[in-house]
Amino acid sequence: MGRSVKDFDLPIVYLIVAEDRLTEKREILDELAVTVPLEDYSAATTLNEEQLAAYDIIMDCINFEQSVIFFIDGPGGTGKTY
Numbered sequence: 001m002g003r004s005v006k007d008f009d010l011p012i013v014y015l016i017v018a019e020d021r022l023t024e025k026r027e028i029l030d031e032l033a034v035t036v037p038l039e040d041y042s043a044a045t046t047l048n049e050e051q052l053a054a055y056d057i058i059m060d061c062i063n064f065e066q067s068v069i070f071f072i073d074g075p076g077g078t079g080k081t082y
């Protein structure tokens, strides 16, 4: 009892957060801070039929702010990660 976090030799973390985002979880803030490579924005145009079907469903949920968990299953090398 009575010890401060400053008593430990921890790195100082500075995080500038917009006021309307103060209540968001750190994991969400970390994801929002990721810089998306330009080519990733056009990657949707290269998806095959099955990937596009999954992509459209996922993007609809994102755009309509629905909380959904997706489980994508398939044999190795069939393009799940792509």
Ligand SMILES: Nc1ncnc2c1ncn2[C@@H]1O[C@H](COP(=O)(O)OP(=O)(O)OP(=O)(O)O)[C@@H](O)[C@H]1O
Binding pocket: 046, 047, 048, 051, 074, 075, 076, 077, 078, 079, 080, 081, 082
């Ligand atoms: N639509 C696509 N256009 C071009 N290349 C693709 C496409 N989909 C997948 N690929 C390529 O096919 C290969 C396998 O894809 P990916 O790694 O996404 O498969 P995976 O199902 O995630 O594999 P694993 O289950 O083994 O991790 C990768 O080299 C990927 O770049």
